[in-house]
Amino acid sequence: MRRETILNAVLYLAMPVAAALAFAMDEPFLITLITRAAIFALAAVGLNLALGLGGLVSLGHAAFFGIGGYAMGILAHHAQTYSPMIDSWIVIEGTKSMPVIWLVAVVTSALAALAIGALSLRTSGVYFIMITLAFGQMFYYFAISWPAYGGEDGLSIYVRNSFPGLNTLDPMQFFVLVFVILSAVLWWMGRLARAPFGLALSAARQNAERVETVGLGPFRLRLVAFVISGAVTGLAGALFADLNRFVSPTMFSWQMSGEFIVFIVLGGVGRLFGPVAGAMLFVLLEYLLSPLSEFWLIYVGAILLLVVLFARGGLIGSLAGREVAHD
């Protein structure tokens, strides 16, 4: 077996094993912490399709994270206040059903990614980074100044949303739900990278001219990647909001986008489990260091610097070596 495969399996199993241990020790807070890492991982797995495979450094993925979060917040808010969301010639009610909320989160963030991608993918390099950043900030300021849904204060949801057959308020059950979603998305991303689309997208990253010369369009490949990427991050946003039972404009902030990039860089750009490793490490550092110092992020920054300088390919790269081309 390849070293990276073994490493991936270890990283993958670390989460449920840690959750089971926390469960055995009756530490629900730790389960919630692991769930948080899994959701961050999911958000960054979404970004990694655009950033790692597609080479599109988006500093605006918080937009999709926030859209997913507000999709949950708005739907649940209307459901808990028994006020219809739209009440004119058609009536649209809120909902507390997770599957419906996820669907709405995925569709709205995909549509937003389509619009943002269509505009920003005409640029590249630093301009692309700046434009995606600008779009993200646009959503941030909009959320702050939109009083209907809490403005700057955000929206609290009293009870976690429901999933058929589960008690989602139970930390362990909610973790399993999140973990199953993360697993499904990871499985798909692994397939996607090897599928015809993945080969063409990765070739477009390496050499757009090559892709054009065989009659394929880099722009469309990137746009589709960006949409899928945004949709996955949007789904993570809905889960994150449900985890906290709270959404606020900070989900849209550029610091959020930056953190997703940090997860990917820490773990390994373009590696399937890079974002998982990065998110786990980040949450672990946060847990261990934040009680010691309120400036714990400085240490994270130092570690990030070390990784960038000395461990090209991130954690996965330094432990498993250079990426081998897919067979």
Place this chain on the structure above:
Amino acid sequence: MTEPLLHVDGLYKAFGALQATDGVTLTLMPGEIHALIGPNGAGKSTLIKQIAGGVTPDAGRVWFKGQDVTALSTQARAQAGLGRTFQISSLAMEATVLQNAVLGALGRAGSVWRFLRPVMRDAALVAQAQAALERVGLADHAATRTAELSHGQRRLLEVAVALTLKPHAFVMDEPMAGLGASGSKRMTTFLDGLRREAPILLVEHDMDAVFALADRISVLVYGKIIATGTADEIRADPLVRTAYLGEEDVA
């Protein structure tokens, strides 16, 4: 009279004060190899880029299979059946040799919007890619990372990828560069047979290859075609001798 497959009609292109293409008209007929020669900086690559995509002419038209392709993207011209190789290899360097060839087969099949099944398990695509690698003699390097190929091997891979497209015409910018003497000879033999599949517009500095292969030769100097004719006509042309061949050893 048969129609030309490719017809370049009165093309002009300037880079600032430099007239890189200065009223070029040429044709590529079915079944022929039309060689384009000229000194360094004559504007050969610039002309190729206007034909295959990448550089937009200031004036003039490019016709391919009776269709005006002047305003089309590189991608659309490839889809229309123009197979092209670059003077400076342009490949996906982190991918394997086979993956580059499969990418070509994928482009030809147009079946890129598939998100689940591994492309390297697609027997039809891989077979086409492998066949193309075999034809240029790269089959043994199928699993090699492209970045590890020598310059000559990269040229061969470019040709192989162009083959997977099953194009109606080839446009090749110095495919022999870096191949060495024996490699050039093999490529010469290969291109000789290839013209039966699709005609070739061939930019080449290797004069042995050009004189051995070309049905017609056009000589480009300072962006202008100063002569077009058979190998013998070009050898005998006094204008060509002074402008170009004089500097090279033709005897």
